[in-house]
Amino acid sequence: MPFKLYYFKTFAFILFSYLFLSCSDDDAEVNQSIVEEYIHVGDLFLTSQGNVDFYGQMNLIEVTGTLNISSALSDPIIDLTPINSLRKVNILSVSGNSQLETFNGLENLREVQNIQIFSNPRLESIDALQLDGNIINGIGISNLPMLENTTTFSNIEEIKVLSIGNLIWTDLFAFSGLKRVTNVFSVGDMNFLESLDGINIEYVESDIKIENNDQLINIDALQSITETGISCELSILLNQNLTNIDGFNSLTSINRIRILDNNSLQNLDGFSNLTAITNELDISRNESLSDFCGLVPVITSDGLVGNFIVENNLFNPTSFQLSQGICTE
Known part of the structure; x- marks a missing residue:
């Protein structure tokens, strides 16, 4: 189903001009760098480590729908640090990841309305996710045989x-x-x-x-x-x-x-x-x-x-x- 991409581009434009001296004829140089912040409108499915890496390069900051993190055995998600720019999602669903051990990479995620975490057999810690005290709709946590007690929800x-x-x-x-x-x-x-x-x-x-x-x-x-x-x-x-x-x-x-x-x-x-x-x-x-x-x-x-x-x-x-x-x- 098609979806819209919204880009917010911040341009850092630096122009260096060199004065022409009597003994030099240097060309002017222009250096331009672009930093993009990407908001995904609708639901987003991350089904492989390759997906995670790709959206990390896109500088993902928000998902307006559900962010589904659920990977196949062929390319299991093991590392969420590429999406450490993520700050806001409506629903966070993390399930069926056979190799994922921590939520490292979600340190900047502060606004979530619903959280569903289930059936991640090696998940040991979600402490990298530290939610603020805002009212949220729901938390469901189940079937996590390795998950240690957490401080993630202590401010809710x-x-x-x-x-x-x-x-x-x-x-x-x-x-x-x-x-x-x-x-x-x-x-x-x-x-x-x-x-x-x-x-x-x-x-x-x-x-x-x-x-x-x-x-x-x-x-x-x-x-x-x-x-x-x-x-x-x-x-x-x-x-x-x-x-x-x-x-x-x-x-x-x-x-x-x-x-x-x-x-x-x-x-x-x-x-x-x-x-x-x-x-x-x-x-x-x-x-x-x-x-x-x-x-x-x-x-x-x-x-x-x-x-x-x-x-x-x-x-x-x-x-x-x-x-x-x-x-x-």
Whole structure:
């Protein structure tokens, strides 16, 4: 599909003139150098190291659409330093690069609206990319088995979507500056994650998803969340070593709660300050769960508006039993 190229040329023009002397007849010399800055309008696909080198020579400074960095085995991308002039892109997508190890070359990239980094098996560091604190739409990072924890996102305070999955991180200090998530906060398939330490989020608008994190022991860091949107859904699923949900003891209201298949979960004390669940409550298949006393306040105050589903746990009280204070086996 054709695309427009916009060139901004800065001319450095130097004219050297030599005066004619009585004994000389030198010609005048003209030296001209051209420095180009290239803005690519639309999406740009870098599929080989040759592509990267070419656009480096073009002095690429901006991509108005999506910059896709995804290379084939025949000419894998191993070095991004040729495009170190890049300053702004709308969407940055880096995926399927079998040999790429660092983001060196992206040091000058400061403005990005969306970031997608996934399936780069040798990627160890993205620290060369240091984003400022501007609001960006989304960050998705997944399937990066060598990626070390990073400071790339530490200055971001607000984001629309944050999705993290299948990394070797043991904590979330990479997002220590984040305060507001205006849509979805999702952490899943993090087999080395032991806690959510580092997170200081105060507000989530839509969904909170903590799913399939085998080594996750506690979620206490989520105590900083004091407010959610009116449609917010909380999903805690398949976290085999999670023993409690105390990280939610600052919440007073939420739309929907799903606590499923957390085999080490023993109590729901983290919900003791809830006064309203405006949709469904589903607590199912948590084989060690025998203490529901954390739900007594919201049930006795008629704070649950929607369905009450409690089944296949170690203890399965009815809503009437909870209203009578019968909350543990």
